[in-house]
Every structure is written in C-alpha cells, then in structure tokens.
Amino acid sequence: MAVGEVMRMEIPASGDLSVTSPELHVLAVDDSIVDRKVIERLLRISACKVTTVESGTRALQYLGLDGDKGASGLNDLKVNLIVTDYSMPGLTGYDLLKKIKESSAFREIPVVIMSSENILPRIEQCLKEGAEDFLLKPVKLADVKRIKELIMRNEAEDCKTISHSNKRKLAEGIDTPSPSSSSSHDYSSVKDFPSSKRMKSESENLSSLL
Amino acid sequence: MQRQVALIKQSLFDQGYLDEQFMELEELQDDANPNFVEEVATLYFKDSARLINNIDQALERGSFDFNRLDSYMHQFKGSSTSIGASKVKTECTMFREYCRAGNAEGCLRTFKQLKKEHATLRKKLEQYFQASKR
Numbered sequence: 001m002a003v004g005e006v007m008r009m010e011i012p013a014s015g016d017l018s019v020t021s022p023e024l025h026v027l028a029v030d031d032s033i034v035d036r037k038v039i040e041r042l043l044r045i046s047a048c049k050v051t052t053v054e055s056g057t058r059a060l061q062y063l064g065l066d067g068d069k070g071a072s073g074l075n076d077l078k079v080n081l082i083v084t085d086y087s088m089p090g091l092t093g094y095d096l097l098k099k100i101k102e103s104s105a106f107r108e109i110p111v112v113i114m115s116s117e118n119i120l121p122r123i124e125q126c127l128k129e130g131a132e133d134f135l136l137k138p139v140k141l142a143d144v145k146r147i148k149e150l151i152m153r154n155e156a157e158d159c160k161t162i163s164h165s166n167k168r169k170l171a172e173g174i175d176t177p178s179p180s181s182s183s184s185h186d187y188s189s190v191k192d193f194p195s196s197k198r199m200k201s202e203s204e205n206l207s208s209l210l
Numbered sequence: 211m212q213r214q215v216a217l218i219k220q221s222l223f224d225q226g227y228l229d230e231q232f233m234e235l236e237e238l239q240d241d242a243n244p245n246f247v248e249e250v251a252t253l254y255f256k257d258s259a260r261l262i263n264n265i266d267q268a269l270e271r272g273s274f275d276f277n278r279l280d281s282y283m284h285q286f287k288g289s290s291t292s293i294g295a296s297k298v299k300t301e302c303t304m305f306r307e308y309c310r311a312g313n314a315e316g317c318l319r320t321f322k323q324l325k326k327e328h329a330t331l332r333k334k335l336e337q338y339f340q341a342s343k344r
Contacts (some may be wrong), residue, residue: 034254034289041238041246087284116288138231138292140239 024098024151025049025077029059029084029096030114035137039083039114042144056099059084065103079109081151083135086115086122094126101130110151113137170182218338227331232294248339254293255332260323262288269318279317280309297327 005117026048028039036052043050053059060066063079082100084094093113101107110132124135133150135143222228232247239246265282270276287302301324308316 032289032292032293033257034250037250037253038235038292041243045238109242136225137288138234138294141232 005090006096019201023047023049024080024148025051026081026083027055027059027062027079028052029082029088029093031055031085031088033105035085035114039139039144042139042141043083047143048081048146048148051079054189055088056096059096060068060091060099063100063106065099065106079106080155081147082111083147084111084113085137086113086126087117094122094129095133097126097129110154157181215341217339218334218341222338224333227327227334229294229296231291235294241332247325248342250293251335251339252294255291257289258286258298258328262328265321269321274312274314276309276312277318282304283309286316295328297332298324301327 010188025056026043027044028050030039030052031054033054036054040050050060053062057066059082080083082096084093085097085176087184091099093115097111097113100109107130112133112135113126113131114137116137118136126134133147135147157205222232222233235247235250261282265279265286268279268282283302283306287299287306290302301320305317305320305324308314308320
C-alpha cells in the first residue's frame with residue numbers, strides 16, 4: 001500500500017469485490033431458537049461468519065458493552081453487521097440499536113432490525129435511530145443477500161473514497177478526509193473489515209426500502 | 211419411495227398444514243446440510259411443546275393473565291411462521307384475538323384446536339422425514 005493510505009480492504013483496480021473481500025462477521029440476535037437456526041443458515045449460505053445470541057443483553061456482553069469488560073470485549077472477531085429481532089424480552093431490538101448507536105466504539109456497525117409485525121411507526125422509529133434496514137419475518141434468502149450487498153457496497157465506497165481523489169468525493173457528495181491527511185480513521189487491526197459509515201442520507205435509506 | 215415422499219408433501223400443502231415458508235427452508239438444504247429442515251422441525255416441536263405446557267399450566271390455574279398468554283402466543287406464532295406451519299399459525303392468531311378481547315372461553319376453545327393441529331402436523335412431518343430418508 002502507498003504511504004498515507006489507511007484503507008484496510010484490498011480493492012483491485014477492476015473493482016471486483018468478490019475475489020478479495022473478506023467475509024462479513026454477523027452477530028445475529030433473536031430470542032427464538034427456531035429463528036436463530038434459520039437466520040444462521042441464511043447468513044452462512046450467504047458466505048458470512050455468524051455468531052448467534054439469544055438476547056440484547058448477551059449481544060452487549062459479546063461486544064463488551066455491558067460495562068464489565070470494557071470495549072475490548074469477549075470476541076476476537078470484529079463484528080461487521082448486527083441483525084436483531086425487534087420483540088425480545090428484556091432489551092428489545094430497538095433498545096439494543098440505541099445502545100449500539102450511543103457507543104463510540106460500535107456506532108459505526110450497521111444494525112438491521114427484523115420483525116414479524118409490519119408496523120410503520122416502528123419501522124420509522126428504528127430507521128430514525130440509525131438502523132440500516134428493516135426486515136419483515138419470515139426472513140428470506142433474498143433479504144439476506146440484499147443486506148449483504150448493501151453492507152459490502154457501503155464498505156467498498158468507504159475504502160474507495162479514502163484512497164481516491166477529491167474529485168470523486170465531490171461527485172458523490174460525501175464528506176471524508178483527503179488522502180493526504182494522516183489522521184483519517186483509526187482501525188484497530190490490519191485484518192479488520194472497515195465498518196460502514198452512515199454516508200447515506202435518511203431519504204436514501206427510506207427509498208431503498210420502497 | 212420418492213413418490214411417497216412427494217405425495218405426503220403434496221397433501222401437507224394441499225390441506226394447508228404447510229405454506230411456502232416450508233419450501234423456502236427446503237431450498238436452504240444442500241449436500242453438506244441435507245437434514246436442515248428436519249433439524250429446524252425438531253427444534254420447533256421441542257420449543258412449542260414447552261410453550262404449550264406453559265399455556266396449559268396458565269389456563270389450568272384459572273387466572274386468565276391475557277397479557278402473559280398473548281406473550282406466549284406471540285412466540286408460538288413466530289416460530290410457527292418461521293417453519294411454515296400454516297394451520298397452527300392461524301390458530302395462534304385467533305387465540306391472540308381472543309386474548310385482546312379478554313374472551314377466556316374463546317381462548318380455551320382455540321387452544322384445544324391449536325393443540326390438535328399441532329399434533330397432526332407433528333405426526334405428518336415425522337412421516338414425511340422418515341419417508342425422505344428411505
């Protein structure tokens with residue numbers, strides 16, 4: 001890599017991600033044992049690494065956000081995406097979403113909410129709080145593939161805008177530091193898959209759902 | 211045996227026991243994971259037996275805590291939906307309506323029907339999975 005470049009993901013000139021992109025590590029949260037089994041299968045088929053937990057509290061513990069362990073947490077694999085059920089006893093998916101977005105260490109991790117109920121105010125509330133997307137249960141393979149592509153695309157755009165010229169950034173209307181600045185993004189390890197940033201506007205988020 | 215498998219499956223769909231979600235799950239099977247649907251079904255019946263037990267106990271106590279009953283049924287409906295258990299799902303929906311209406315008699319009646327549908331589905335799926343293996 002050239003001096004000054006901080007991107008962690010190798011993007012070949014052709015822009016073909018499928019060859020070089022690392023696997024996403026997804027944390028799936030659901031209190032239903034049946035749904036955990038299904039979402040795990042859907043994600044594995046979509047070539048993701050999967051960790052499943054049964055509650056929002058366990059999810060926070062896994063991430064190391066429960067106060068006991070600090071930001072380093074129990075996991076040795078960085079989480080690139082969180083998929084969570086909305087209706088769970090204790091911490092709901094919405095509560096979990098809020099806690100993630102309030103955390104400086106994890107707010108950049110995209111969170112997708114799943115629910116068996118198609119309640120518009122609920123969907124809006126989640127999107128407003130920063131959810132990447134909202135999936136109606138039962139979740140299908142097509143849904144998972146779409147989410148994965150969305151996340152990968154966001155990651156790729158992050159890396160491209162870091163390493164390419166200002167002209168491109170201006171064209172996309174994205175506010176990122178210039179490649180020459182050395183203080184850009186502090187990633188913790190070389191292997192890390194850079195987490196998605198909220199580059200899209202709210203209206204773009206909503207229109208991608210329609 | 212393939213023909214018998216196909217017939218069992220067809221009747222399960224024709225009679226409305228299963229819906230397309232079951233087929234979606236079958237699509238997720240491959241050579242490396244040939245028993246995925248049966249594994250999901252096993253988890254489902256184990257989990258739903260627990261829920262049925264909880265609901266039975268709650269109803270036997272005579273105190274109709276509709277909120278708690280509705281909460282159990284929400285879980286039951288959720289997992290039934292995930293496996294494509296169409297008739298069971300319908301009974302769950304009805305039960306929840308009776309809960310919201312505070313109709314104890316309706317709950318009892320519906321729950322009886324739900325248990326029947328659940329038992330029938332269990333038996334038929336057992337036949338189906340057994341036939342698939344021969």
